[in-house]
Amino acid sequence: MHSLLKRQIRKYLPDELKAHPEMESFLEAIGKSYENFDDKFSMLHRASTISSDELFEANKKLQREALQQKNILVSLEKAIASLRENLNDEQEFDFDIQNEFNAEHLASYISNLASKVSNMTLEKDKLVAHLENQNESLNNYAHMVSHDLRSPIRNISALMNWIMEDEKDNFSQTSKDNCSLVSENLIKMDKLVTGILNHATMGETKEHRVLFSLEESLRDIEKTIYVPENVTFKYANDLPKMEFERERLEQLFMNLFLNAITATEHLENGVIEIGYEPDDTYWKFSVSDNGKGIPTNHQEGIFQMFKKLETTNNATGIGLAIVKKITVLYEGSVWLESEENVGTTFFITLKKNT
Template identity: 40%
Template sequence: MSSEDIEILKRAIQREKLARKQAEKILEDKSRELYLITQELKETNEKLEEQVGTKESELQGVFDNLLDAYVRMDIFGNVLEMNYAARNLFGYDIAEEKLNVVKLIYKEDYKYAMTSFQELVTKGSFSDYQARVYTKENGIRTVHINASLIYDKNKTPIGAQGIVTDITEELKQKQIFEEQKKQLSVIVENSSLGIVLAQFGKIVQTNKAFQNLLGYTAEELLKKEVKDISIKDEYEAVAENLEKMNTGIIDSFSVNKRYIKHNGYSFWAKTNIAAVRDHDGNIKYQVAFIEDITEQLKVEKQRDQLVKNLEKTNQELKDYAHIVSHDLKSPLRSINALVNWIKEDHVDTLDKTGVHHFTMIENTLEKMETLINNILSYSSVSNKENLQTKEIDLNILIDDIKNIILIPDHIKVAIKKKLPVINGDTTRIQQLFQNLIGNAVIYTDKEIGKIEIDYEDKKTHHLFSIKDNGVGIKKEHHEKIFKMFQSVGDNENSSGIGLAIVKKIIDLYEGDIWLESKLGKGTTFYFTLKK
């Protein structure tokens, strides 16, 4: 081998060594790169596994805490998974017993269930499925189901899943609501009051009574606003309250206003308007209840006029009583004076019969004056304008009355229990007790007369009684004795007005009076005065 060949061989070996080194370096770099990629893939895979685990945990939490029941089954209907809500609804625990959804289908809904299942298979899902199901412990329940198929990676169906909502109670409440709605509708339609539902002044619903009041059909009223059937000035006054209602200041108000009928005439109505609000307190509707008060107002106007006329008549009667009494008293006094003059001038010439006749004339004149005074008292006793209310000690009042009226020595007036201090008009209260005590004195016929005054404190009234041991009063006279000129018996000292005055005073103080009596034994008058 020549030196030239050797040199060529050396250079070839040199090139081979260099190429081998280059190859080794490339292999080393690739190995290092592969190692780094492997490490990176490992770290990424670990992160993915961690994220998957987290998501699985989160999904499991969502799954377990769903308020609605969740069910997963295989293609044959065998239940593979149920959340807590599903176990609670159906009453089964698939960890302890197997369950196929066919077992849950209510027999009368079986055909509908198979149709829905076929829809699930062909379309991949169904929604708004509503049917009854059997449960283990909760009886028959009505449920709403949304379901979808589960596929493998080759798009082959391997099962199904569904969200099941128990709507049994919801349907019951809806049924109750619909029933109540029907009942309310019947009440509204048959109400004697006109009822209007309005929204921002626009009529949206009316009942038959309101349609009849105005003479419009329901359809005609739906085309109108409230202002179209109202008097302009009156509607503007109502609008102020409606604005307060809209701003939440008030929830209801009442007003008397006129409505314009279809024929152009109007009528007065009492209108009660109330707000119907949403959950946020905003106005949704106004509901109005309308009552025709046209006739009522006419009656009230007539009544007011009658009251005015009655007041005028009463005043005229009072004036007449005063005028007549004044005109009667003057000639009576003149006659009495003339009788006294004649009696005094002829005292020496008159015999006993003549003196007796003059005495009878004097007694008659005195009785007539007493009668006139009693009539005046009766006419003015119920006049509240003259009342002067103050505290009255009845114990002192009774002592004063004993000194005013003539009580014979054989009659004793006794107070059984200390009497109260009451509020009232002294003159009226004195008239009341004086007339009753005086009446008892007049009709006491026993050798030893007894008049007893007693008292009992009631919740809202004072209860008094005045008892005597006199002649008594027949049962049939118990009512009439409180009327004018209706005295019992022929006692010349009775004017027949005293008990009528008593009745008017008791009425003035919102009380009542009654009596118990036995002929020959005596009478007890009971009466009350409001505190």
């Protein structure tokens, strides 16, 4: 025991107790009790310190969990809002998800929306299956019509040629002109049937991509089609080498070339220019001519099937529709800028990796 404490205790003891032989043991016992108190106090202090640290860590964990729960609720609220918007759901959701959380109500509501999504998915699958059946029927019909029409058309064309050859000395000039007109219309019908078949079957088969020079490919097209002497092709100097489905690309440019030739063949000096713009994502091209131009009121529907500006030539009205379908097939687009009696420019984009 501390000496000052002993002194204070002895100060208040009667004289007969101060000299009592057991007093030292008494004072020693008091001292030990104080020592135990100090030890227990120290232990309590340490325990409270540990508990405080644990509480601090637990509080931090609770804060993190609360923030996580809040984020989950916000995400749920956004998901529900999106579902209601897309489903045109008019059911009332009568509590604020962030301020009043009712798990049973929320689960019931989400279950209801999920059921609607499931029903919509079933309907979509039915529609897709129905659409696939319709497309298959249309393609079969296109093949059948193409085959059934081509054969008699070509037979009639051959017969007309034989008649013209055998009776050319007996026919009047008027009859000869009429026979020539029949032959021209048969050729036009054959082109029309071929165009319908090409449009209907576009995208059915996958073509292997090959590496080729675009300029070389375009010059080959120029050699295979009729180009009047008064029409000149000009190619950009930076036309690229491409890894692409060559046949479809040539089909696209051939239709654009034929369209441009029709627009310029009446000019003394018709010019068709092919341009290129480098891009990381898309192949970007343009085909320009200095021809008739397209009236503004006809530009919007120019890519529709059988849409054509004139009926006096051999145009079928399918060429630009095929161009449109090819660009869509490769996640691109086609559009035009045109002014009457000045010329037209078609712009084409095709995604490089589809």
